């Protein structure tokens with residue numbers, strides 16, 4: 680098995696990118712905790728306020744309540760340092776995230792390993808494909824990219840750029856062509872080349888949900904006809920700035936494409952990065968990577984403890 684634990688996890692670069700990216704969420708949580716617990720006793724009111732601070736960061740009502748309860752346990756009527764609260768909150772968040780922090784694994788005995796990439800336009804699908812292709816290439820793997828977002832010429836072009844950069848083969852048809860046909864071509868090409876991994880890009884037009892979902896279903900159907908075990912992974916990219924809407928996107932894509940894991944991008948663009956915690960608590964789907972900035976190096980492997988500490992403004 681190969682995974683995505685490449686050297687982007689090398690500290691301190693990794694930690695710096697993570698904390699910088701999460702600044703907006705961390706500031707909200709950290710300041711909120713400081714304001715609440717500086718020279719104040721812990722009681723029902725402070726805990727309720729803590730719950731509100733967590734909800735404002737989008738951790739979700741249930742998780743917020745559970746964390747507040749854990750912080751309060753055995754500490755009523757005592758003064759407690761803000762840093763201690765931060766550590767307690769981080770530990771609770773880590774416990775939620777730990778089971779879902781999983782690198783994307785490409786089983787080497789499955790050849791080609793077929794990865795279907797889904798997600799709405801602009802959510803970071805292409806960036807994720809580029810990152811995965813580059814990482815696989817660095818591991819000496821042969822990769823084929825199928826330009827299944829046939830709706831936009833720019834998407835096909837973007838994929839070609841990534842193919843050039845990473846030495847992957849790209850399979851495409853003219854804009855407007857049948858996406859399932861491109862997926863089929865991609866699989867044929869991957870077989871001819873003896874490629875290790877086939878990554879299929881797909882369209883993400885939520886404006887036309889019915890059509891989009893039908894297109895995804897068709898891709899899955901066509902691929903399955905060729906390889907009953909495929910797709911071997913279905914990764915959904917989510918833009919963190921859409922907030923609670925991310926939860927609905929997961930529902931929709933899970934139903935149609937059988938999502939097996941998530942990538943959450945643009946955590947740097949929101950003060951509500953707790954949405955990732957809410958998502959983990961609700962769906963329990965593996966989270967493979969997170970995006971904390973514009974650059975390809977800002978798309979990082981997801982590490983539960985690091986995220987949990989960074990999001991409340993704690994040090995490494």
Ligand SMILES: Nc1nc2c(ncn2[C@@H]2O[C@H](COP(=O)(O)OP(=O)(O)OP(=O)(O)O)[C@@H](O)[C@H]2O)c(=O)[nH]1
Pocket residue numbers: 798799800801802803804805806807834837883916943944945946947948969970971972973974977
């Ligand atoms: N700030 C920030 N920008 C990001 C992040 N991830 C991706 N982006 C940017 O978001 C935009 C969309 O990313 P793409 O990878 O092109 O997304 P896509 O889902 O393929 O989008 P379409 O090509 O429009 O379908 C690009 O400008 C990326 O640079 C992130 O974590 N933070």
